[in-house]
Amino acid sequence: MDSAIAQLSSVSSINRKMQLQKRLLPSATLRSKLSVSMHLEGSRTERLHSETINTLSYTADPSRSHIEGSMKSYPNKEEQVVGKLGVDDQLKGEVVTQQKRAAKIHDFCFGIPFGALVLSGGLVGFIFSRNITTLSTGMLFGGALLILSTTSLKFWRQGKSSLPFILGQGALAAALLGKHYKSYSLTKKFLPTGFYAIVSAAMLCFYSYVLISGGNPPPKKLKSAEGAPS
Structure with missing residues (x-):
């Protein structure tokens, strides 16, 4: 009788353990699924963030190039104006020297x-x-x-x-x-x-x-x- 009782108690304990494992397994799988989903969402957000930065940089580059081109064009115009002024001054000096001939x-x-x-x-x-x-x-x-x-x-x-x-x-x-x-x-x-x-x-x-x-x-x-x- 004692042996039967011991066997029954061991079987019941084994059953309890199996039930507890079954209860614990869903929670672990859920946690793994949640971690995987969070990781995927984080990678997606990082990708979206990098894409937005790239688009912003692409949109900013033409404006910068346009501004740089305009800034570069201004010195050329100033040089042309200065050159024209220098030529006008030389022509005026030549006219004055021609008028002052005596x-x-x-x-x-x-x-x-x-x-x-x-x-x-x-x-x-x-x-x-x-x-x-x-x-x-x-x-x-x-x-x-x-x-x-x-x-x-x-x-x-x-x-x-x-x-x-x-x-x-x-x-x-x-x-x-x-x-x-x-x-x-x-x-x-x-x-x-x-x-x-x-x-x-x-x-x-x-x-x-x-x-x-x-x-x-x-x-x-x-x-x-x-x-x-x-």
């Missing part, structure tokens, strides 16, 4: 003595020859040369152009050259016709040089005034 000697430096010589020559010629044409020629041409040269001096002091007066003196020198050359070719006398012909030719060359060079140089006061702002 002769080294003023027209009145020789024009006043030339007019005085012609005027005095007419008076001396009239005294010795008593020829009215000689006096009229000296008074007319010499007086006109003196008026033009002195007026050119006044305009030069005021900083104005004296080109019309230089042209007038050149025209008078050419007229004197033609007149004295004709008289010299007829008389073959060096004094006074030959001498005046040579002087008139030299003065004509001088006036031509002043005109070609650009006129009289500006006064020193105007040069200093122009140099002060620069």
Whole structure:
């Protein structure tokens, strides 16, 4: 009897253990399933997070490249503007230098003595020859040369152009050259016709040089005034 009772108790204990194991097995499987599902969800979330970061980076890269391209384009435009300004400054400097071209000697430096010589020559010629044409020629041409040269001096002091007066003196020198050359070719006398012909030719060359060079140089006061702002 005792052995039967022991067997029954052992069987009952075994049954209890089997039931307990059956009860515990579902909970373990559930836990494993839950862990696996959590792991899968975590990997999915990580993938989604990485994909969103990649998309954001892709969308940000074009905007950055556009901004960088625009930022790079601005220096090029500035360089072009600076280059254009430099070219404009050079052109302005060349124009100013071309406008400031002038002769080294003023027209009145020789024009006043030339007019005085012609005027005095007419008076001396009239005294010795008593020829009215000689006096009229000296008074007319010499007086006109003196008026033009002195007026050119006044305009030069005021900083104005004296080109019309230089042209007038050149025209008078050419007229004197033609007149004295004709008289010299007829008389073959060096004094006074030959001498005046040579002087008139030299003065004509001088006036031509002043005109070609650009006129009289500006006064020193105007040069200093122009140099002060620069």
